[in-house]
Amino acid sequence: MSEVITPLIVGALTLMAWSLLYRENVFYRIAEVLVVGFGMGYTLYISLSTLNDIWLQPLLSGKWWLIIPAILGLMLYTIYSKRYMFLSRWAMAAIAGAGAGYAVSRAVPVMIIGQIEGLGVKFSELSPLDLVNHIIATIACISTVAYFTFTREHKGWFGGLTRIGRWSMMLAFGSTFGASLYANQIFTIERAAFLAKYPQNLLLIVAVLFIAYDVFKRRKH
Numbered sequence: 001m002s003e004v005i006t007p008l009i010v011g012a013l014t015l016m017a018w019s020l021l022y023r024e025n026v027f028y029r030i031a032e033v034l035v036v037g038f039g040m041g042y043t044l045y046i047s048l049s050t051l052n053d054i055w056l057q058p059l060l061s062g063k064w065w066l067i068i069p070a071i072l073g074l075m076l077y078t079i080y081s082k083r084y085m086f087l088s089r090w091a092m093a094a095i096a097g098a099g100a101g102y103a104v105s106r107a108v109p110v111m112i113i114g115q116i117e118g119l120g121v122k123f124s125e126l127s128p129l130d131l132v133n134h135i136i137a138t139i140a141c142i143s144t145v146a147y148f149t150f151t152r153e154h155k156g157w158f159g160g161l162t163r164i165g166r167w168s169m170m171l172a173f174g175s176t177f178g179a180s181l182y183a184n185q186i187f188t189i190e191r192a193a194f195l196a197k198y199p200q201n202l203l204l205i206v207a208v209l210f211i212a213y214d215v216f217k218r219r220k221h
Helices: 002-021 026-060 064-080 085-119 128-147 156-195 202-220
Strands: none
Touching (some): 064 085, 085 128
């Protein structure tokens, strides 16, 4: 029984969400509220589970120093008090400083050192196509770094190098944007293929009848 009911529910919610393509309607608002509600509930569950796993249980096992981040987190709520609002700034400064330090410590090995290590290869071990690809990647990397060198005016040969860097960034941003659009289309195609299967394809008939009734009603008025 669940093999029929579950696809029907999922298909109905999918069509309710897609009904916005026709016009604003109550079915779309119901689907929107359900998604937001389930999302908030799931987020709350994950937050409480994470808090229990990484803070409460270790604290009860003897790691008493974990009380410090808990105090900092509670200090954030003093922003609602005019008298103790300054405490929230201390907590925010501590969190922002720790977060920035962690981000830099992760970014340097990956985005700088890792990029440099990727350029160091043995040309004798590369195929002709890989060699061309490596040369292009090296030029793009050096020119992009040169583009963000603001201590020298971008003129002459250096200006040409920075221009290549700008083109490289445009190509990278464009490919990233295209990949995101492609991923979104994959979701759309997957949902369309799901709706084309039995029994959820029967919902398409119901959706068409609803649209026909709405069109007739609106024309009548």
